[in-house]
Amino acid sequence: xxxxxxxxxxxxxxxxxxxxxxxxxxxxxxxxxxxxxxxxxxxxxxxxxxxxxxxxxxxxxxxxxxxxxxxxxxxxxxxxxxxxxxxxxxxxxxxxxxxxxxxxxxxxxxxx
Amino acid sequence: xxxxxxxxxxxxxxxxxxxxxxxxxxxxxxxxxxxxxxxxxxxxxxxxxxxxxxxxxxxxxxxxxxxxxxxxxxxxxxxxxxxxxxxxxxxxxxxxxxxxxxxxxxxxxxxx
Numbered sequence: 001x002x003x004x005x006x007x008x009x010x011x012x013x014x015x016x017x018x019x020x021x022x023x024x025x026x027x028x029x030x031x032x033x034x035x036x037x038x039x040x041x042x043x044x045x046x047x048x049x050x051x052x053x054x055x056x057x058x059x060x061x062x063x064x065x066x067x068x069x070x071x072x073x074x075x076x077x078x079x080x081x082x083x084x085x086x087x088x089x090x091x092x093x094x095x096x097x098x099x100x101x102x103x104x105x106x107x108x109x110x111x112x
Numbered sequence: 113x114x115x116x117x118x119x120x121x122x123x124x125x126x127x128x129x130x131x132x133x134x135x136x137x138x139x140x141x142x143x144x145x146x147x148x149x150x151x152x153x154x155x156x157x158x159x160x161x162x163x164x165x166x167x168x169x170x171x172x173x174x175x176x177x178x179x180x181x182x183x184x185x186x187x188x189x190x191x192x193x194x195x196x197x198x199x200x201x202x203x204x205x206x207x208x209x210x211x212x213x214x215x216x217x218x219x220x221x222x223x224x
Binding site: 033043092101 | 116145147152153154156157160161162168170171202204211212213214217218
């Protein structure tokens with residue numbers, strides 16, 4: 001059984017601070033995805049990383065895939081109140097096409 | 113493009129009743145999945161499909177049935193509802209060459 005451990009589960013910070021969310025597993029994934037979810041809505045894809053060591057940037061968000069393809073991180077620089085929401089990592093296990101499993105999620109609150 | 117459409121949006125069932133949650137996508141996506149979301153547990157995979165006629169179990173399949181007779185539709189059946197199935201259910205789909213999933217807006221189910 002593949003597990004994705006996401007931490008921290010809750011994060012409350014002030015506007016302008018930096019933060020990092022971690023997603024770890026003992027399993028290898030063919031891809032790792034990050035989603036953001038607003039209350040009452042479905043998750044929305046932010047980014048997909050597929051190559052070990054890959055780094056992708058989306059404005060103030062930086063995503064990294066571990067060299068061994070077992071872990072990932074999301075770093076937000078100078079957080080803003082508009083970044084508030086639930087962030088979810090999700091992994092596609094190697095050789096199990098169509099299967100995508102999620103971490104527990106990180107509830108981020110950015111206070112002005 | 114409507115994307116992924118889930119119906120109904122809200123449903124209250126009595127213990128032991130059966131019902132079908134509908135999911136339809138108009139993007140010609142091969143891959144479709146059903147998830148349930150409970151507080152503090154992220155999204156847990158119930159069943160998934162890699163194409164019409166092909167389904168497989170996810171992390172929490174007990175109490176749920178699926179079928180995939182067409183590419184567009186992937187209904188989720190609860191044969192005998194239990195209070196433990198109270199949750200928010202999400203359907204998602206992706207194309208063959210895209211890793212990221214598109215999610216529906218969810219069905220909030222309460223079993224009393």
